[in-house]
Amino acid sequence: MSRRTLVLAISVLTVIGFAVAAFFYERASTVPQATAPVQEIGALVRFNSPSFGPAKAPVTIVEFFDPSCESCRAFYPIVKKMMSQHPADVRLVLRYVRLHAGSEEAIRILETARKQGVFVPVLEAVLEAQPQWHGDAKATAAWDAAGQAGLDVAKAREDMMSAEITATIERDAADAKKVGVSGTPTFFVNGKPLTNFGAQPLYDLIWSEINQSR
Template sequence: MKNKKLVFFTLVIIVAAFVAAITVYKINTKNSLAAYKDTNNAPFVRENSYSFGENKANVVIVEYMDPQCPPCKVFNSVVNDILKQYYKDVKFVVRYLANHDNSAYVIKILEASRAQNKYKQTLDVVFKYQEQWADPLNPRPELIWQYLSKTDLDMEKFKKDFLSIDISDMLEQDYEDATTLGVQGTPTFFVNGKELETLSYKAFFDLVEKEIFE
């Protein structure tokens, strides 16, 4: 019985220490984020970061995402709803964390689409068919070209642009900025420098609307 009580109290102490460490980490992260006043500049945004929106309300939303990340696919629909409703009010910025084996390849596809101003269309296709090309048992990222060929993209130009660009510096910079901002995984969102702490539809909209209307 004494041993069981000892184990129980040891677990309680470990859990309490873990919770305390997480709390301290969050406080330190918030304090460090507060030091960056200009959320439309580094480390939140870089010159080569792709963005959407007219930003008339001066609200900058930054997403760290990975095109092979299943939660990023889920939240793409939330992002689309926010852009549909508040496109004129916000600036939505995409940053990358290439955490999966085929992420860099797909990010290069996304970046190549910018030459035809088809980034969002390409991103939606990438997420729509993510379960097919990113099947963990048989990943085939090259399938994305097949799906994109059904769109209005100039595929010959697209493939040339894909072969000619180098995204290594961008990925390295995004990783360094993510580290600076305390990003732990994808998707991670910042709205005017405030991190979205709960990944839910309501929490996301609440944070965006608070920044727009208050």
């Protein structure tokens, strides 16, 4: 089954997920963006990658993620729900991949949001608005959504082309190529690739790793 077919199959879950966005926003306080350095694990995790959940969680999910990817949008509430069910056991690390028009613009929005301390609300707003900016190289609707979610847009536009953000994008692209990422989302759980794409196989792999850690 193709990923596009799977996107259609889980689109109802996406609608439900964004309908309860307030619930997930509250959860952001218990699954926060990490501020402490992340231990590097080869090409999967870098010390300054966006991350959520306890730093010493026994299970680390690495998601190679394109904010313009419809499947990534569909999986976002699913992954957040999995994390909320195992808040002490699971950490999520996001890595960026550019596959569509507007992807890089959206990534730069997210990275400036991270610098401003509003990564979670901006990420959720940008994903919710994705149908309005998908395929737009300037990601105009993503900028609008980010501003409404608390991003200082003027400051973000000043900072978005910084050498640091560009280095993050290029590093993630190189790592994605190194580990063989060909589409998004691509998941690794404790370094193990998700070989059967889908919500249930991902949950099964996470649960298997949780059980092994106990």
